[in-house]
Amino acid sequence: MIEVRDLQVRYGTRVVARVPELDVGAGECVAIVGESGSGKSTTLLSLLGLTEGADVSGHVSVCGVEVLQASPQQLRRIRGARVALVLQSPQAALSPTTRLGTLMRRALELHGITGPRGGGPETGGPETGGSAGSRKERSWKGRASKGGLERVMVEAVEAVMLDPEILRRYPHEISGGQAQRFAIALAIALGAEVILADEPTSALDVTVQAEVVGVLHGLREERGLALLIVSHDLALVSTIADRVLVMKDGEVVESGPAADVLTRPSHPYTRELLEALP
Numbered sequence: 001m002i003e004v005r006d007l008q009v010r011y012g013t014r015v016v017a018r019v020p021e022l023d024v025g026a027g028e029c030v031a032i033v034g035e036s037g038s039g040k041s042t043t044l045l046s047l048l049g050l051t052e053g054a055d056v057s058g059h060v061s062v063c064g065v066e067v068l069q070a071s072p073q074q075l076r077r078i079r080g081a082r083v084a085l086v087l088q089s090p091q092a093a094l095s096p097t098t099r100l101g102t103l104m105r106r107a108l109e110l111h112g113i114t115g116p117r118g119g120g121p122e123t124g125g126p127e128t129g130g131s132a133g134s135r136k137e138r139s140w141k142g143r144a145s146k147g148g149l150e151r152v153m154v155e156a157v158e159a160v161m162l163d164p165e166i167l168r169r170y171p172h173e174i175s176g177g178q179a180q181r182f183a184i185a186l187a188i189a190l191g192a193e194v195i196l197a198d199e200p201t202s203a204l205d206v207t208v209q210a211e212v213v214g215v216l217h218g219l220r221e222e223r224g225l226a227l228l229i230v231s232h233d234l235a236l237v238s239t240i241a242d243r244v245l246v247m248k249d250g251e252v253v254e255s256g257p258a259a260d261v262l263t264r265p266s267h268p269y270t271r272e273l274l275e276a277l278p
């Protein structure tokens with residue numbers, strides 16, 4: 001799903017991220033950890049071509065799209081629909097006067113999704129374009145069908161353990177943890193195959209963090225989503241990641257299976273991060 005080789009991101013003469021190798025397959029979770037300013041977010045954003053003003057070189061393939069060579073149109077096609085970006089405080093990005101259901105419906109319509117594919121009588125019919133193959137089970141593009149759209153929305157919020165009643169609420173009527181799960185539900189409704197999450201739980205208290213991590217964990221197991229998580233929280237990472245990349249000053253100083261990196265770190269910086277854990 002994600003394949004990165006010799007990625008280098010530079011602002012002016014300053015290299016802010018250099019990643020020799022990063023792979024995330026379907027159903028896998030990889031975490032990038034490191035202190036503030038180490039280049040984690042820059043790496044994540046470069047996967048969607050969102051590092052405006054930067055010189056980016058190397059090889060970056062996401063869902064089969066060569067990101068560094070892609071046209072704006074090709075990038076628009078993968079952003080949101082196939083690759084979802086989940087940020088720290090999604091509530092800030094939600095219009096305060098729009099109900100969550102309306103917001104989700106608009107996002108789906110914008111991406112041409114109008115009902116579930118290949119289901120019951122109210123389903124939307126054949127896929128209208130773009131991708132095939134791995135998306136088969138999750139593709140909801142098709143003809144307009146109000147009932148079909150509602151079904152996609154309800155299924156998506158239920159998949160993140162939210163009550164569908166939440167679709168009638170306004171953003172200020174939900175908690176931070178609910179907002180984060182709603183953001184993930186939106187990704188599911190859009191049929192995302194990859195979730196890029198930047199500090200997805202750092203604005204939440206510990207119990208709610210565990211709920212969000214549980215949801216992400218379930219999605220990769222049940223739906224085969226590929227997850228790339230950026231976090232400075234090693235405790236979170238240890239509960240969800242298969243592999244870990246440790247970044248410092250724009251460089252990957254250590255990488256490997258999470259169990260090895262987090263229990264037998266070979267780099268002094270990783271040991272420092274682990275020792276700083278409460």
Ligand SMILES: Nc1ncnc2c1ncn2[C@@H]1O[C@H](COP(=O)(O)OP(=O)(O)OP(=O)(O)O)[C@@H](O)[C@H]1O
Nearest residue numbers: 011016034035036037038039040041042043053232
């Ligand atoms: N648009 C930009 N122009 C110039 N420098 C930038 C730009 N965006 C990021 N940087 C620099 O790149 C470096 C890496 O930033 P980045 O946000 O990737 O770090 P991070 O590890 O994600 O930190 P944090 O955890 O605080 O988000 C920082 O020194 C930052 O100042």
